Amino acid sequence: MVERGEQLDNIQDKTDNLAQAAQGFRKGANRVRKDMWWKDMKMRMCLIAGVIIIIIVIVLAGHVPSHVRAISCLKGLDVSADACVTLSQYITNTLGIHCGALSGANLALEIAQKKYSESTIAYRLPADYLKGQDVDEQVLYYLFHRPYFHVNVVQDVTGVCLAGALKNVIAIAAGFVAGVGWGDNAKAAVMRRGLLEMIQFGTEFFNGDIDPSTFLKESAGVADLITSCAGGRNVRMGAEFAKHKSTKSLKQLEAELLNGQSAQGITTAKEVYEFLEARNALDRFPLMVATYNIAFNGLDIEKLPEILGHHWEVKHFKSKL
Amino acid sequence: MVERGEQLDNIQDKTDNLAQAAQGFRKGANRVRKDMWWKDMKMRMCLIAGVIIIIIVIVLAGHVPSHVRAISCLKGLDVSADACVTLSQYITNTLGIHCGALSGANLALEIAQKKYSESTIAYRLPADYLKGQDVDEQVLYYLFHRPYFHVNVVQDVTGVCLAGALKNVIAIAAGFVAGVGWGDNAKAAVMRRGLLEMIQFGTEFFNGDIDPSTFLKESAGVADLITSCAGGRNVRMGAEFAKHKSTKSLKQLEAELLNGQSAQGITTAKEVYEFLEARNALDRFPLMVATYNIAFNGLDIEKLPEILGHHWEVKHFKSKL
Numbered sequence: 001m002v003e004r005g006e007q008l009d010n011i012q013d014k015t016d017n018l019a020q021a022a023q024g025f026r027k028g029a030n031r032v033r034k035d036m037w038w039k040d041m042k043m044r045m046c047l048i049a050g051v052i053i054i055i056i057v058i059v060l061a062g063h064v065p066s067h068v069r070a071i072s073c074l075k076g077l078d079v080s081a082d083a084c085v086t087l088s089q090y091i092t093n094t095l096g097i098h099c100g101a102l103s104g105a106n107l108a109l110e111i112a113q114k115k116y117s118e119s120t121i122a123y124r125l126p127a128d129y130l131k132g133q134d135v136d137e138q139v140l141y142y143l144f145h146r147p148y149f150h151v152n153v154v155q156d157v158t159g160v161c162l163a164g165a166l167k168n169v170i171a172i173a174a175g176f177v178a179g180v181g182w183g184d185n186a187k188a189a190v191m192r193r194g195l196l197e198m199i200q201f202g203t204e205f206f207n208g209d210i211d212p213s214t215f216l217k218e219s220a221g222v223a224d225l226i227t228s229c230a231g232g233r234n235v236r237m238g239a240e241f242a243k244h245k246s247t248k249s250l251k252q253l254e255a256e257l258l259n260g261q262s263a264q265g266i267t268t269a270k271e272v273y274e275f276l277e278a279r280n281a282l283d284r285f286p287l288m289v290a291t292y293n294i295a296f297n298g299l300d301i302e303k304l305p306e307i308l309g310h311h312w313e314v315k316h317f318k319s320k321l
Numbered sequence: 322m323v324e325r326g327e328q329l330d331n332i333q334d335k336t337d338n339l340a341q342a343a344q345g346f347r348k349g350a351n352r353v354r355k356d357m358w359w360k361d362m363k364m365r366m367c368l369i370a371g372v373i374i375i376i377i378v379i380v381l382a383g384h385v386p387s388h389v390r391a392i393s394c395l396k397g398l399d400v401s402a403d404a405c406v407t408l409s410q411y412i413t414n415t416l417g418i419h420c421g422a423l424s425g426a427n428l429a430l431e432i433a434q435k436k437y438s439e440s441t442i443a444y445r446l447p448a449d450y451l452k453g454q455d456v457d458e459q460v461l462y463y464l465f466h467r468p469y470f471h472v473n474v475v476q477d478v479t480g481v482c483l484a485g486a487l488k489n490v491i492a493i494a495a496g497f498v499a500g501v502g503w504g505d506n507a508k509a510a511v512m513r514r515g516l517l518e519m520i521q522f523g524t525e526f527f528n529g530d531i532d533p534s535t536f537l538k539e540s541a542g543v544a545d546l547i548t549s550c551a552g553g554r555n556v557r558m559g560a561e562f563a564k565h566k567s568t569k570s571l572k573q574l575e576a577e578l579l580n581g582q583s584a585q586g587i588t589t590a591k592e593v594y595e596f597l598e599a600r601n602a603l604d605r606f607p608l609m610v611a612t613y614n615i616a617f618n619g620l621d622i623e624k625l626p627e628i629l630g631h632h633w634e635v636k637h638f639k640s641k642l
Contacts (some may be wrong), residue, residue, distance in 0.1 A: 014336065015335065015336060015339075018336075018339055105505070105506050105509035105510060105513075106506060107504065107505055107506050110503070110504040110505065110506045110507070111506065115503045115504050115506060115507055116498075116503050116506070116507040116510060116625070116626040117506030117507060117510055118506070118509075118510040118513065145630075147626060147627060147630060148626055150510070150626070150629065150630050177437070182431070182436045182437050183428065183431040183436050184426070184428055184431065184547075184548040184551050184552060185426050185427060185428050185431045185432065185436060185437070185438030185439070185548060186431070186436055186437040186438060187547075187548075187551075188426035188439075188540070188544040188545070188547040188548045188551075189426060189437060189438055189439040189471070189540065189544060191544065191547060192426075192439065192538070192539075192540060192543060192544040192547075195538075195543070196538060216537040216538070216543075217513070217516075217517060217537070218513075219509070219510065219513060222512075222513060222516070222537075222543060223509040223510060223512065223513040224509070226505075226508075226509040226512060226513075226547060227505040227506060227508075227509045230505050230508075230509075230551075231505060304437070305437040305468060305469055305471070306468065308471070309466075309468060309471050
């Protein structure tokens with residue numbers, strides 16, 4: 001600070017010091033900008049890679065021998081009012097080959113830096129499995145397991161695919177709660193309820209083809225949910241939506257803030273809602289339905305505890321979730 | 322910035338602006354200091370309340386009618402090499418009354434602000450239960466459930482108490498991982514492995530008296546683990562320990578940074594280790610054992626993936642955790 005009457009030299013020295021500090025700040029800001037540019041570029045590359053894979057699948061259709069085995073590393077779900085198909089099943093349907101899935105708490109940047117992480121591989125032995133000459137759990141384990149990248153091999157392909165897709169909807173809801181500033185208790189509550197609804201979804205619509213422990217115990221389940229709700233595009237979009245007090249739509253925020261990328265949970269929330277509505281099952285998925293209604297129908301986020309509380313109470317004394 | 326030859330008035334204006342900015346910063350810093358003081362004071366009050374409750378329990382011993390029912394809101398575990406007793410059991414043993422437990426993802430400050438949260442009440446009907454004249458699940462539900470504070474009533478008192486104590490050890494481990502900068506993947510991996518070891522501990526040493534779903538599905542389990550690893554004293558101490566590259570002990574950091582409060586996980590990690598060692602069970606709890614060894618025996622945090630990976634591999638092809 002400068003007092004009237006101070007010597008010009010003093011003022012000069014002070015402003016020089018401040019100039020130096022400003023220079024330091026500018027350098028820091030430049031570094032952050034560069035880091036963000038590189039991060040953004042990597043995300044774009046991942047997106048392009050995803051599109052290329054889908055094109056390859058379409059081009060390959062009818063040209064791949066049926067004894068080829070595949071592991072899908074894309075976490076997708078093709079949901080419409082009519083059906084809900086996992087990406088692994090889509091590959092099998094399109095290419096006629098047996099397909100598993102890899103999913104987990106795997107932020108790509110951290111894996112690229114060889115930081116410790118875990119993943120889940122889901123693979124079920126095919127009907128034409130030839131012992132000793134075919135891909136099995138142990139082969140997959142040795143193919144993918146690394147000192148810094150640990151894999152667990154399970155049989156529940158459907159569960160792994162479902163968890164990878166549905167967790168994005170829960171991350172949007174966690175973002176809502178974070179955006180209105182309810183803190184860690186509320187966020188954990190939403191994640192817990194979300195985990196239970198994910199299992200309910202799998203159990204109800206996949207005829208016992210899922211194993212609840214995939215969701216509860218594997219990296220592709222609870223751990224992936226934890227990382228997705230800690231950070232990432234879905235939770236960020238949910239939080240921004242809440243902060244803007246629903247004056248901007250999620251799609252608008254996505255366009256403004258994600259540089260052409262998408263937050264998958266927005267689309268999945270809508271698709272899941274339509275799927276549930278067509279099956280008259282909305283009442284059994286209060287969190288997913290509320291997430292859709294907050295995102296697309298102007299439901300007030302403040303209503304969330306009431307919606308979840310009432311439902312819980314009913315469930316508790318009738319059939320526990 | 323100031324160029325030589327600029328007019329004195331210009332320099333004066335610029336420095337005045339900078340002085341204003343500095344004033345704003347000082348105000349912000351003062352506000353943060355006040356907030357932290359109040360937060361610290363509340364924590365001290367909680368600690369004093371805890372000590373008072375324990376004194377009350379001791380004073381009341383022998384003076385409470387046996388038909389009185391209690392719910393312990395303190396998450397404790399009395400572990401020694403000889404035995405492991407939950408606080409709820411300790412109250413029953415000392416006062417001769419039937420005791421349940423309340424635990425969950427419940428940061429006190431957020432509940433006091435009536436922000437949405439969930440909790441778990443564990444209560445098992447006593448042998449002398451009188452239907453219609455006694456405390457039961459429904460009574461407890463209506464006693465504790467509020468529009469912003471949702472409770473679920475379960476029977477697994479031991480599981481709820483265990484989860485509330487053991488999650489502090491996992492939070493220390495999550496802090497280690499955060500402190501060395503491994504990111505969200507690694508933190509989620511440690512939380513997942515921790516959750517499985519918590520269940521393993523309950524299953525192995527409480528003769529089937531716990532229900533794994535308490536840990537996997539209830540607020541007192543997975544949700545409390547999530548909030549505890551997101552913030553709080555244990556994860557903070559673990560992170561500080563890692564940042565200081567083990568040059569300062571956890572107890573030293575606790576004394577320096579927590580103003581006389583304690584991070585319960587430090588003590589529990591040591592007690593649990595001694596309990597496991599006395600039972601020749603160290604090999605079945607690699608994360609908890611590694612946490613102890615990092616904290617007290619100079620084990621390098623960098624060894625953690627190797628320790629967890631090797632164990633996992635062995636488990637996978639023999640008996641799955």
